[in-house]
Amino acid sequence: MTGYTFAEKALARAAGVQAARAGDILDITPDLIFSHDNSAAIRRIFEQIGARRIVRPERVAVTLDHAVPAPTPQHAQNHAEIRAWVAQQRIGRLFEVGRGICHQVLSEEGLVLPGETVFGADSHTTHFGWLGAFGAGVGRTELAALWATGQLWWRVPETMRITLTGRLTPGVTAKDISLRIIGDLGVDGGAYRAIEFAGDALATLSLDERPVLPNMMAEFGAQSAYLPPDDAVFDYLEPRRQRDYTPLYPDPDAHYDAEYTLDVSALEPQIALPHQPDNVVPLSQALGQPIQQAFLGTCTNGRHDDLRAAAQVLRGRTVRCRLIVIPASSQVLLAALQDGTLQTLIEAGAAIGTPGCGPCMGNHMGVPAPDEATISSANRNFRGRMGTPDAPIYLASPYVVAASAAAGCIADPREFLSC
Amino acid sequence: MLTAHRCWVYGDNVNTDVIFPGKYTYTLKTPAEIAAHALEDLDPGFASAVQPGDVIVAGRNWGCGSSREQAVTALKYAGVPVIIAESFGGIYFRNCINQGILPIVCPGLRAHVQTGDTLLLDLEAAAIQAGGQIFTFPRLSPSVQAILDAGGLVPMLQRRFAEGA
Numbered sequence: 212m213t214g215y216t217f218a219e220k221a222l223a224r225a226a227g228v229q230a231a232r233a234g235d236i237l238d239i240t241p242d243l244i245f246s247h248d249n250s251a252a253i254r255r256i257f258e259q260i261g262a263r264r265i266v267r268p269e270r271v272a273v274t275l276d277h278a279v280p281a282p283t284p285q286h287a288q289n290h291a292e293i294r295a296w297v298a299q300q301r302i303g304r305l306f307e308v309g310r311g312i313c314h315q316v317l318s319e320e321g322l323v324l325p326g327e328t329v330f331g332a333d334s335h336t337t338h339f340g341w342l343g344a345f346g347a348g349v350g351r352t353e354l355a356a357l358w359a360t361g362q363l364w365w366r367v368p369e370t371m372r373i374t375l376t377g378r379l380t381p382g383v384t385a386k387d388i389s390l391r392i393i394g395d396l397g398v399d400g401g402a403y404r405a406i407e408f409a410g411d412a413l414a415t416l417s418l419d420e421r422p423v424l425p426n427m428m429a430e431f432g433a434q435s436a437y438l439p440p441d442d443a444v445f446d447y448l449e450p451r452r453q454r455d456y457t458p459l460y461p462d463p464d465a466h467y468d469a470e471y472t473l474d475v476s477a478l479e480p481q482i483a484l485p486h487q488p489d490n491v492v493p494l495s496q497a498l499g500q501p502i503q504q505a506f507l508g509t510c511t512n513g514r515h516d517d518l519r520a521a522a523q524v525l526r527g528r529t530v531r532c533r534l535i536v537i538p539a540s541s542q543v544l545l546a547a548l549q550d551g552t553l554q555t556l557i558e559a560g561a562a563i564g565t566p567g568c569g570p571c572m573g574n575h576m577g578v579p580a581p582d583e584a585t586i587s588s589a590n591r592n593f594r595g596r597m598g599t600p601d602a603p604i605y606l607a608s609p610y611v612v613a614a615s616a617a618a619g620c621i622a623d624p625r626e627f628l629s630c
Numbered sequence: 631m632l633t634a635h636r637c638w639v640y641g642d643n644v645n646t647d648v649i650f651p652g653k654y655t656y657t658l659k660t661p662a663e664i665a666a667h668a669l670e671d672l673d674p675g676f677a678s679a680v681q682p683g684d685v686i687v688a689g690r691n692w693g694c695g696s697s698r699e700q701a702v703t704a705l706k707y708a709g710v711p712v713i714i715a716e717s718f719g720g721i722y723f724r725n726c727i728n729q730g731i732l733p734i735v736c737p738g739l740r741a742h743v744q745t746g747d748t749l750l751l752d753l754e755a756a757a758i759q760a761g762g763q764i765f766t767f768p769r770l771s772p773s774v775q776a777i778l779d780a781g782g783l784v785p786m787l788q789r790r791f792a793e794g795a
């Protein structure tokens with residue numbers, strides 16, 4: 212008990228040192244290193260460095276997820292180069308087209324465990340905090356260096372603690388909590404800090420909902436984000452894991468350089484208006500805004516609970532605008548198939564896509580036309596994010612996305628749930 | 631060894647868009663071109679007046695925002711060897727090291743200097759003399775210092791792999 216934060220403990224462990232403090236610079240050996248469709252570009256930097264073999268290829272994972280199945284010959288060529296590279300370097304894990312989005316798939320595969328450190332060439336690597344791991348995104352040059360040496364230098368970040376108290380009401384979710392935090396404190400409110408979530412509200416969130424919080428913290432400027440893992444997480448991992456682990460928890464007297472508390476009991480559904488994730492208002496201020504497309508999916512909100520929430524709203528109804536549903540992984544797709552969720556969504560008029568990122572970053576499978584408004588369960592609504600600069604994007608929970616699809620305009624899901 | 635540096639002093643939360651405008655990120659390529667636009671939207675007089683050896687002294691969160699590496703290289707190519715701030719945006723700090731420019735975290739200094747003042751830097755002692763006071767700052771770890779000494783992450787690894795081959 213000497214006042215260490217989770218980030219201080221996790222990074223000291225990953226550096227093989229006794230202890231570390233915010234501000235210290237350490238050489239980190241992460242437990243897992245991953246990249247996705249950007250792996251061919253990283254390979255070119257790796258070769259420029261002059262390295263020949265990836266060190267510890269068994270701790271490297273690659274997912275094909277950002278543009279799958281390949282929409283153009285160029286994308287297909289990129290995938291082909293990555294497959295060849297994976298075989299040549301004997302990279303431990305390749306997850307093929309259709310398996311799903313990196314953050315979801317690596318969680319399902321038990322490749323990241325509590326107390327571990329994971330670096331990914333993707334800004335939403337913060338996601339892995341839901342398992343009690345230290346996850347951070349790195350640049351392509353840094354990922355190439357990780358392949359080449361197995362290590363990366365890292366400055367231990369200061370930590371902000373966000374305490375969530377109370378209990379969410381029906382139709383309100385972790386997405387609404389995340390949007391409210393970012394709306395209150397701004398897209399730089401987390402300013403390269405590590406975030407630690409705390410409070411009695413956490414245990415009430417389902418395992419599918421928890422990743423939303425650390426995932427969305429990438430939109431908060433945070434370097435990493437952490438939820439204290441509990442028995443529910445350990446049970447989830449037990450049939451999946453291939454190695455032992457030791458969960459880490461912050462000391463009760465840890466030092467936080469900022470604190471924020473939110474009572475979630477009174478929270479209403481929230482929505483981010485175009486074109487920034489901190490442009491957040493209560494849903495009631497955006498009701499009635501016409502939309503042409505609704506998108507349910509992504510690493511943020513494409514899990515089984517998310518699809519079930521949409522089915523709950525859409526059961527017996529028909530959508531009044533396009534609804535694109537892309538499960539975050541093949542396991543999510545299968546679960547939604549087996550319990551009838553998929554049937555409900557298809558009967559309501561949804562188009563179902565191959566698990567992957569879909570139109571989240573504008574590659575394909577749901578790119579809006581100019582001036583068409585989309586309501587999305589994703590994490591980013593920057594101008595042009597979905598591939599069309601003049602197409603406004605609204606961010607909200609799966610409930611709100613489904614209710615809006617049913618209404619053809621932005622709508623409150625609670626009206627659908629009560630009747 | 632003490633070295634003397636003229637200061638350019640700036641405030642808090644200076645983001646990378648004003649250090650190096652996004653509109654140039656894909657068009658300008660040579661060091662001279664990139665340096666000519668350093669701090670363009672923060673201090674338009676900077677690029678033409680900066681001298682090799684000058685340093686930046688900034689407030690909190692220098693280099694927040696977009697991760698673009700030119701916000702570091704523009705200053706490097708302008709001859710700035712060191713950037714001193716009360717704190718840095720995390721990605722900017724990493725970019726400094728990886729691009730071979732020294733970031734110094736030194737709270738308290740900025741209140742004691744103005745643009746045009748000269749400060750004395752003692753890298754071995756990890757100390758700065760300015761305004762009649764001495765400020766110390768944390769040293770980089772040896773492994774990070776080695777990246778700087780090599781000129782950045784890619785050159786350092788190039789050397790390492792060339793030697794190992």
Ligand code: SF4
Nearest residue numbers: 312509510568571572
């Ligand atoms: S779903 Fe979107 S945010 Fe998530 S990894 Fe894919 S492109 Fe990135």
